[in-house]
Amino acid sequence: MNEKTKRFVSRKFQEYYRRAKIEPPSDFWMREWGFVLFDPHYPAKLVMRRHTAFATKEDLVNYLRESAPAHAYHSAAVYNYPTAAMAEKGWIGADLIFDLDADHIVSEADLPHYSYEDLLALVKEETLKLVDFLLNDFGFADEDIELAFSGSRGYHIHITTKGVRGLGSRERREIVDYVMATGFERGRYLLDKTADYRESAYGKVAEQVNEVPLHRRETIRKKSGDLQLVVFEGWGKRLNKGLVDFIAEIRGMGDKEGRRKLNEMGISKEMAKKIVKMTKEEVMIKRLGRMEEGELGFWPTQVWDKIIEKEKVKSADRVDEPVTADIKRLIRLPGSLHGKSSLKVKPLTIETFKEFDPLVDAVVFGDSPVEILPLRHSSIELKGERYTVEEGEIASVPEHVALYFLCRGAAELT
Numbered sequence: 001m002n003e004k005t006k007r008f009v010s011r012k013f014q015e016y017y018r019r020a021k022i023e024p025p026s027d028f029w030m031r032e033w034g035f036v037l038f039d040p041h042y043p044a045k046l047v048m049r050r051h052t053a054f055a056t057k058e059d060l061v062n063y064l065r066e067s068a069p070a071h072a073y074h075s076a077a078v079y080n081y082p083t084a085a086m087a088e089k090g091w092i093g094a095d096l097i098f099d100l101d102a103d104h105i106v107s108e109a110d111l112p113h114y115s116y117e118d119l120l121a122l123v124k125e126e127t128l129k130l131v132d133f134l135l136n137d138f139g140f141a142d143e144d145i146e147l148a149f150s151g152s153r154g155y156h157i158h159i160t161t162k163g164v165r166g167l168g169s170r171e172r173r174e175i176v177d178y179v180m181a182t183g184f185e186r187g188r189y190l191l192d193k194t195a196d197y198r199e200s201a202y203g204k205v206a207e208q209v210n211e212v213p214l215h216r217r218e219t220i221r222k223k224s225g226d227l228q229l230v231v232f233e234g235w236g237k238r239l240n241k242g243l244v245d246f247i248a249e250i251r252g253m254g255d256k257e258g259r260r261k262l263n264e265m266g267i268s269k270e271m272a273k274k275i276v277k278m279t280k281e282e283v284m285i286k287r288l289g290r291m292e293e294g295e296l297g298f299w300p301t302q303v304w305d306k307i308i309e310k311e312k313v314k315s316a317d318r319v320d321e322p323v324t325a326d327i328k329r330l331i332r333l334p335g336s337l338h339g340k341s342s343l344k345v346k347p348l349t350i351e352t353f354k355e356f357d358p359l360v361d362a363v364v365f366g367d368s369p370v371e372i373l374p375l376r377h378s379s380i381e382l383k384g385e386r387y388t389v390e391e392g393e394i395a396s397v398p399e400h401v402a403l404y405f406l407c408r409g410a411a412e413l414t
Contacts, residue, residue: 001043005406005413010038012403013337014068016364022335023347024060026160029053030078030092033060034330036071036339043339043409046071050330053082070339073330076158078165086328093165094327096172100127101154105314117381119153120358127155130313131350133179134159137234147348149358151338156331156345169327176324181235181312186304189236235311242307243299251279265302275300337364342403360384363400370402371395372411380404 001009025031034050041047050073054060064072075082076097080090102119103111105126114122127147134140134157146158177183250258255276262272278284332338334347343362359382374389381387382401389395389405394414397405405411 001406001409002412006038006042008413009342009403009406010068012342012365012399013038013070013339014065016337017064017068020064020335020364022061022064022333024054024057024333025074025095025158027078028057028060028074029055030080030082032075032077032079032082032089032330034073034075035067035069037067037069038339042070051083051085064336069336072333072336074333076329076331077327091327093162094167096159096164096167096175096324097329097331098130098157098324099150099154099331100130100157100313101150101152103153115379116153117359123154126313127157127353129311130157130179131353133313137178138175142350145350146334147350147353148332148334149344149346149348149356149362150332151336151343151345151362152341155353156334158331167327172324172327178235179313181308184235184308184312186239186301186308189239190304238311239304239307242311243303246303246307247279247284250276251284255280262302265306267300267302271300338407340407340409342400342407365400365403367398367400369396370399371414372397372402372405373414374405374411376410378405378408378410 033052034048036046077094078092100123102123105122144159144161148156150156258276259272332345334345336345344364346362363382373394374391376391379388387397387401
């Protein structure tokens with residue numbers, strides 16, 4: 001980004017901040033703040049100005065209007081002394097924060113094969129999964145969950161209730177492990193009804209499964225038999241639903257297509273043929289009813305692995321683990337602008353998230369024509385229109401499109 005471009009982008013960001021109505025997070029005066037400015041180092045070197053605090057909302061708003069930062073952050077944590085050195089801040093507690101980004105879902109090698117629009121759709125799907133976990137497995141209420149488009153390729157989830165603030169890094173890590181199905185043990189939720197079970201610490205054999213604590217159970221298999229759902233909530237419920245959906249999917253396919261899908265999962269030809277035939281029989285309707293009560297029948301390991309993979313929250317790292325587990329992490333300020341896209345870090349609710357389109361709803365700049373010199377072939381769809389520019393060919397595009405390409409480093413001002 002040359003100096004002319006930087007001055008233009010900085011001026012436009014300042015115009016935005018002078019008209020924007022930004023609501024700070026709760027207890028904002030107890031939080032640490034950090035900013036990256038359009039300084040002489042930007043964007044070659046991002047200098048974070050942190051250990052800042054604001055006593056009033058007006059102080060924060062005035063800072064944003066005067067400094068017009070490229071990036072604005074606040075701490076997930078609240079402190080006694082937010083401007084002190086990290087070791088002296090006096091940590092009180094921290095919000096529960098999740099950061100889902102497209103480059104955590106798609107591997108670096110595969111990223112070039114996806115459009116920006118495709119990546120946004122993928123990360124939205126994973127965010128919806130995570131919200132479902134938070135509502136149905138952890139029991140948070142809709143109003144406890146605040147979402148925000150990151151301004152680039154992902155979404156942030158903030159849970160600011162007092163009950164989560166005391167959670168340490170270990171507890172937060174356990175939440176991430178749960179939604180990612182890290183180290184998932186099918187045996188904790190599925191049990192062979194024809195097997196004996198003993199409590200490992202005492203060697204006690206129990207004829208009734210409920211006599212043995214779930215986490216202390218070992219299985220001595222006698223023969224292969226039907227499976228029963230042990231815990232019909234949380235992941236147990238997800239496994240049940242996943243199996244019902246999987247059977248419906250195979251049932252809806254042609255025999256050849258169904259067998260091929262099962263073979264691709266590593267299931268033998270003989271077993272695949274048996275499964276496809278079984279799903280086509282009318283008795284399967286009755287069997288599906290029994291599944292809703294927890295009796296699942298025999299299914300190969302590959303089927304369960306497929307269901308787990310589909311149900312869990314995915315990404316290369318799954319949820320960005322350092323953000324969730326780090327009790328002192330900075331997160332983007334909702335309502336601010338993202339310096340690498342010019343898009344708004346758009347605050348959302350669960351309801352508004354469902355219909356949210358970041359390439360329309362997070363665009364804040366106007367349509368006045370701006371001439372740019374593209375540095376590479378680039379394409380983007382904003383506000384329902386597709387724009388494509390070619391390297392070295394001066395193009396006149398709407399202001400919001402120009403700012404996107406300029407912030408991405410794909411063009412300079414002419």
